[in-house]
Amino acid sequence: MNKKAGYVFVWPIGTRIIHWMLALSFTAAFITSFYEPRLHDHVAFGFIFLTIIIYRIIWGFIGPEYARFKTFKLKPSQLKEYFVIKIQNRWRKIPAGHNPASSWFTVWAMGVGFIIVVSGLLLYGIQEGKGLFRDLNTNYSHLMFVLDAIHKYASYLFVTWVVLHISGVLVEQFWHKTSMVFAMVTGYKKTDGKDTEVKSILSIFSYIMIIIAIVTYFFIVSSNYNFLTLQKFTNVDYKQISPVYVKECGDCHKAHPPYLLPKKSWQRVMGALDNHFGEEITEANITKSQQASILEFLKENAAETSTHESSIKIMHSLGKRRPKAITKTPYWRETHKDIPKYVFKDKDIKDKSNCSACHKDFEYGNLDDMNIKYPFK
Template sequence: MNNNYRTYVWSFLGRISHWLLVISLFSCFITSFYEELLTLHVSIGIVVFGMLMMKIVWGVIGPKYARWSDFKFALKDLKFYFVEKIRNRYRTIQPGHNPASSWFAFLVTWFGIICCTSGFLLYGIQEGNGIFSSLNEKYISKSEILDSTHIFLAYLLLVMIFAHVSGVLIEQFYHKTNMVMAMVSGYKKAKGEDITTTFRMKLLGSLYIIGVLIIAVYSYCTPNNMFTKSKFEKISYKELDYDFYFECSDCHNLFPPFLLPANSWTELMKNQHEHFEEDLELDESLVKKINSYLVTNSADKSTKESAYNLNREINNSKLYTITKTNYWKQIHKDIPEKIFENDIVEKKSNCVACHKGFEQGIIFDINITYPPKVTKK
């Protein structure tokens, strides 16, 4: 291979969008493990989606080598590429995408777009947030499928990216093609025609990237914006039903009615004389009134994420201890037991210690304050 060849292959805007995509993809993956960072996760996801869409458009109107028409998708070319890669360490490389990177870029772009779309839909359907929040009520039962699809595609993308990075490192250190620096400087050690970018390309590309970043920052920093706004509002139970509010918050946190299905509330109120080892001593007419309110606003009637999952698990069991459900155990499995025993939380049923707005019916991921500060006794 003649190492004196040097061709300008990747434009400045192409490189910027590439590295924004890399950084935002990994940032999305990391933030996905922290429920309280959901808004940040979605905002970064907007950058990912925006850069992927730019690849689609840039592949049509962008400079040579970035265009889809320049990609090499023939399977015989892909086979020859790998055979030649093994057989000839110092083979001559071509400018632009080789057959392997052509397929990688194409598949990552479309898998990434589907992954982002499933994420935005999941955010609207499962959480009731964002531009698809109107779908929550009708399609909440599809949230599990969407969740599995989103997670599967995220891990698939991660595997594909690591495979791509491995290939780049092999090119860099074994084939000595200096491939890593190509996406930094824009120049590739290959013989070919330098690209040129028109003023129109530069203007439209720059405005687009800036616009995507502005939307992402706006969605994260501005409360109640169209990209993250929830369809669920805070509920004043005191105003809606004072008897429920007073009697059920006198001794412990007020538990929103949507956290238990109707059967469970009826069972709990029926056993008011043995209410967690206490006798509530409520008048039967009051019990009936409170039970009516609880049943009317139970998990059966709600499309909030917690209501849907709890109702699906215990609707026919009459279980009314939420901390004994598999759903509660699953979402709290990574919290150390000592957190529940410290002098702020004290017990597992003290939900307000970690969930801000809990007594107003707000159990959003972003409202979680975890872990609470442990003070010495």
């Protein structure tokens, strides 16, 4: 006997919470991906998404009847038949569990979702030098472009999928009038079949996974220094390595981390000190031997020698060009193009070259996304 006449209880509360957590964590991760300073939240939402995907895969083997993969209808002929009947008969009965379209959707979403989180975790390590795979940055930084593409296009594919899924549900709701939208809210589907039953041990498992997802989220956003967020690169005290550089070149502006320009660019900067962005720096200010020592230091630590994301991307964006300023590199322009001009004119910033106004610990070579002060007040 079903609990509610004319309806079947198909989605227990655990399944529904999981469904909405998957939807919300993906949406939140997708939105935050457009804001570099929100990288932490992006990663944290990604971890919720990952936990739920793992949960869903396990659920497909041990969960209640309607959630099991073995009840999925994955034969192409079933999918075709499903659409034929759907078009021919507006008032056909829907199955209690997954129909062929939603079976396919679930399997594909799990697969693409898995690609998204794995590529994301690797990218976090290889590009940012952060998280579980931070050490991979040392040898595999050249892979950041391909990983970035995989991560990005897989998530666009996922969005396309979601749009199809939502369209399908809306057609059910408003054309076939099967009340499908409410099924994932109330758990009841308007059809024939047996109510689902969830053993309490399975419910406990659901709640544990939900708690793991939420705890992981807070674990990540709460600290920049735990094993899921730690960065390989730490603050560098350039004063220790080259006191003369920090003293002489950190006088008018904060000394720039050397890895932000290639060797040839530093050569050009040092070769033209008599006209240094409108300033005249002479041998009376910085002696010949000091200049030589500074150039040596800059070349030894130039962009070519570094696996920082910004070094790799600056080199990549430059091609054969060797400008005298970081702000002249296409990469710098690209990463700062969304900042309105007037922000750079603010009395506390004054100039776009005043990197440390927005990048905390800039003079220690730290360009961690978590250190971006933006909005800068």
